Amino acid sequence: xxxxxxxxxxxxxxxxxxxxxxxxxxxxxxxxxxxxxxxxxxxxxxxxxxxxxxxxxxxxxxxxxxxxxxxxxxxxxxxxxxxxxxxxxxxxxxxxxxxxxxxxxxxxxxxxxxxxxxxxxxxxxxxxxxxxxxxxxxxxxxxxxxxxxxxxxxxxxxxxxxxxxxxxxxxxxxxxxxxxxxxxxxxxxxxxxxxxxxxxxxxxxxxxxxxxxxxxxxxxxxxxxxxxxxxxxxxxxxxxxxxxxxxxxxxxxxxxxxxxxxxxxxxxxxxxxxxxxxxxxxxxxxxxxxxxxxxxxxxxxxxxxxxxxxxxxxxxxxxxxxxxxxxxxxxxxxxxxxxxxxxxxxxxxxxxxxxxxxxxxxxxxxxxxxxxxxxxxxxxxxxxxxxxxxxxxxxxxxxxxxxxxxxxxxxxxxxxxxxxxxxxxxxxxxxxxxxxxxxxxxxxxxxxxxxxxxxxxxxxxxxxxxxxxxxxxxxxxxxxxxxxxxxxxxxxxxxxxxxxxxxxxxxxxxxxxxxxxxxxxxxxxxxxxxxxxxxxxxxxxxxxxxxxxxxxxxxxxxxxxxxxxxxxxxxxx
Amino acid sequence: xxxxxxxxxxxxxxxxxxxxxxxxxxxxxxxxxxxxxxxxxxxxxxxxxxxxxxxxxxxxxxxxxxxxxxxxxxxxxxxxxxxxxxxxxxxxxxxxxxxxxxxxxxxxxxxxxxxxxxxxxxxxxxxxx
Numbered sequence: 001x002x003x004x005x006x007x008x009x010x011x012x013x014x015x016x017x018x019x020x021x022x023x024x025x026x027x028x029x030x031x032x033x034x035x036x037x038x039x040x041x042x043x044x045x046x047x048x049x050x051x052x053x054x055x056x057x058x059x060x061x062x063x064x065x066x067x068x069x070x071x072x073x074x075x076x077x078x079x080x081x082x083x084x085x086x087x088x089x090x091x092x093x094x095x096x097x098x099x100x101x102x103x104x105x106x107x108x109x110x111x112x113x114x115x116x117x118x119x120x121x122x123x124x125x126x127x128x129x130x131x132x133x134x135x136x137x138x139x140x141x142x143x144x145x146x147x148x149x150x151x152x153x154x155x156x157x158x159x160x161x162x163x164x165x166x167x168x169x170x171x172x173x174x175x176x177x178x179x180x181x182x183x184x185x186x187x188x189x190x191x192x193x194x195x196x197x198x199x200x201x202x203x204x205x206x207x208x209x210x211x212x213x214x215x216x217x218x219x220x221x222x223x224x225x226x227x228x229x230x231x232x233x234x235x236x237x238x239x240x241x242x243x244x245x246x247x248x249x250x251x252x253x254x255x256x257x258x259x260x261x262x263x264x265x266x267x268x269x270x271x272x273x274x275x276x277x278x279x280x281x282x283x284x285x286x287x288x289x290x291x292x293x294x295x296x297x298x299x300x301x302x303x304x305x306x307x308x309x310x311x312x313x314x315x316x317x318x319x320x321x322x323x324x325x326x327x328x329x330x331x332x333x334x335x336x337x338x339x340x341x342x343x344x345x346x347x348x349x350x351x352x353x354x355x356x357x358x359x360x361x362x363x364x365x366x367x368x369x370x371x372x373x374x375x376x377x378x379x380x381x382x383x384x385x386x387x388x389x390x391x392x393x394x395x396x397x398x399x400x401x402x403x404x405x406x407x408x409x410x411x412x413x414x415x416x417x418x419x420x421x422x423x424x425x426x427x428x429x430x431x432x433x434x435x436x437x438x439x440x441x442x443x444x445x446x447x448x449x450x451x452x453x454x455x456x457x458x459x460x461x462x463x464x465x466x467x468x469x470x471x472x473x474x475x476x477x478x479x480x481x482x483x484x485x486x487x488x489x490x491x492x493x494x495x496x497x498x499x500x501x502x503x504x505x506x507x508x509x510x511x512x513x514x515x516x517x518x519x520x521x522x523x524x525x526x527x528x529x530x531x532x533x534x535x536x537x538x539x540x541x542x543x544x545x546x547x548x549x550x551x552x553x554x555x556x557x558x559x560x561x562x563x564x565x566x567x568x569x570x571x572x573x
Numbered sequence: 574x575x576x577x578x579x580x581x582x583x584x585x586x587x588x589x590x591x592x593x594x595x596x597x598x599x600x601x602x603x604x605x606x607x608x609x610x611x612x613x614x615x616x617x618x619x620x621x622x623x624x625x626x627x628x629x630x631x632x633x634x635x636x637x638x639x640x641x642x643x644x645x646x647x648x649x650x651x652x653x654x655x656x657x658x659x660x661x662x663x664x665x666x667x668x669x670x671x672x673x674x675x676x677x678x679x680x681x682x683x684x685x686x687x688x689x690x691x692x693x694x695x696x697x698x699x700x701x702x
Binding site: 069074230 | 610613614616617618620621628629631632635636638639640642643645646647648663664
């Protein structure tokens with residue numbers, strides 16, 4: 001080969017390379033500058049992934065030493081399909097037959113769901129566990145894929161259901177603490193924008209945005225799982241024994257206002273909340289108002305003692321159990337000719353309590369009602385609380401003061417009534433009840449802290465002391481609440497047996513039986529209210545609610561290690 | 574007519590040395606870049622795999638926590654005791670011995686039977702008081 005030939009070849013090679021390079025340049029210019037915008041965008045989109053990163057809703061933990069989780073999010077999967085692809089591959093029949101038995105769905109039903117050749121997406125099943133997903137994905141069916149999701153789980157099922165509430169399918173709190181603390185629990189979703197490689201796998205190095213999700217904070221409750229269980233089992237037994245329509249109870253720490261247990265019957269399984277009936281979901285302890293009956297005598301007598309209008313030994317004529325006032329007859333359950341104020345309370349005399357309230361006067365009595373928080377929400381951190389019913393003073397009739405004193409013509413929630421008794425047990429200080437002890441972010445920051453809060457002081461300390469002594473006599477022999485007495489402890493309390501209001505008057509057969517009390521009387525630690533709706537065959541608070549109170553209180557004092565108030569135990573040398 | 578420079582013709586086409594060096598440097602840099610890119614991609618894949626693993630483990634942890642909470646729940650404990658034929662009851666007052674430790678001697682004394690019984694508890698002693 002001559003030099004000339006070689007040079008010629010090199011020149012041709014250079015020309016060929018130059019042409020190839022020029023071709024590439026032309027193609028690049030065409031693709032980048034001259035291609036249709038939509039086509040270019042479509043190519044761009046195909047290589048881009050934009051997806052939200054799901055975050056876990058925060059946990060809810062109960063307040064015992066164990067700090068057990070009572071609500072948490074677990075990762076699950078939604079099973080999805082591409083019906084068009086299945087139809088194109090002629091696999092609809094085969095996939096339906098293989099997936100149906102695994103999902104517990106008939107293949108025919110599944111086939112009808114998948115037989116939509118015009119659609120590119122269809123849900124097959126929601127929130128299925130990962131072991132089942134693994135089984136399904138092992139089948140390697142084309143057109144079947146999964147999507148990550150989360151499921152709110154309540155490990156205890158129905159326990160604390162009315163307090164915890166639930167979050168819906170979208171992860172939004174819809175009842176109870178789930179609703180009230182939603183802003184803390186929900187966290188914030190993350191976001192990922194990145195590029196995909198030829199195998200449609202995300203390329204880490206091409207991440208445009210990678211915003212990590214902020215997990216929801218943990219909510220710690222004041223509720224104690226063990227106490228709650230004691231209360232719930234006691235209510236279950238009471239429902240069965242009394243063939244009641246409903247029952248509810250609250251245990252509260254007197255000095256702080258913390259709610260240690262709150263339970264209602266009927267209840268429901270939080271994991272199956274969609275199948276629960278509305279009456280099962282009602283948090284009666286704060287959301288159902290009722291006429292408190294004789295338990296309300298606490299307010300009337302406390303007001304009279306605080307005003308110095310009566311003394312505990314003052315004698316009242318109780319009219320042998322029948323007294324006509326302003327043309328309306330008032331009766332006592334047991335008839336007495338005369339009783340001291342102490343015995344009016346101990347024997348629960350309606351006539352005595354009415355006469356005492358009349359002495360107090362309607363203006364003063366109304367003021368005390370307001371100061372005890374009647375007709376006003378307690379402000380507990382739970383949704384659905386009722387304010388109760390307190391008729392404005394200007395609409396009171398002549399007999400209102402005598403009837404409200406015995407718990408008629410006024411309506412309260414169990415929590416309000418418990419608040420009244422708490423104030424008596426707490427030297428007259430009315431505490432705001434609370435159920436959320438604290439909210440802690442994932443990094444340990446305390447976002448919210450529930451703390452004791454004094455709402456008011458309707459009565460003085462000396463009056464409260466007198467009232468505590470009066471209430472202690474109720475559970476002593478001769479009182480109406482002897483079935484609430486606990487060996488070794490002085491228990492203060494009050495029974496209530498209120499006829500349920502019906503159109504035009506009061507029912508002769510349907511009652512609300514209540515017992516509200518606290519212990520130990522000398523140094524009150526906890527208060528408990530128990531209400532039973534329409535118990536059968538007995539209907540008095542002393543026979544129906546007091547034994548439930550006793551059952552709960554007996555276990556609670558041991559569990560909480562509440563000593564009898566006068567310690568006589570060992571002392572150090 | 575000028576005579577042909579034979580010496581020059583013998584050398585033929587000479588690739589310019591600076592260009593060759595430049596191309597070599599560029600080629601080396603490109604190779605280095607490719608190596609780094611491959612390493613970065615491998616690390617990216619590893620990070621992604623670890624991220625996925627972390628998600629799985631976190632889910633697993635949550636499930637275990639839930640299960641553990643359930644196992645410790647009073648209802649489950651009671652059911653387990655029942656299954657084993659065990660019956661637990663709260664102690665009666667006369668079955669409880671309250672013992673407290675003195676802050677200095679550490680001696681404990683049993684409650685005299687004639688005295689009213691107290692429930693067991695460890696009493697807090699403020700040592701600096």
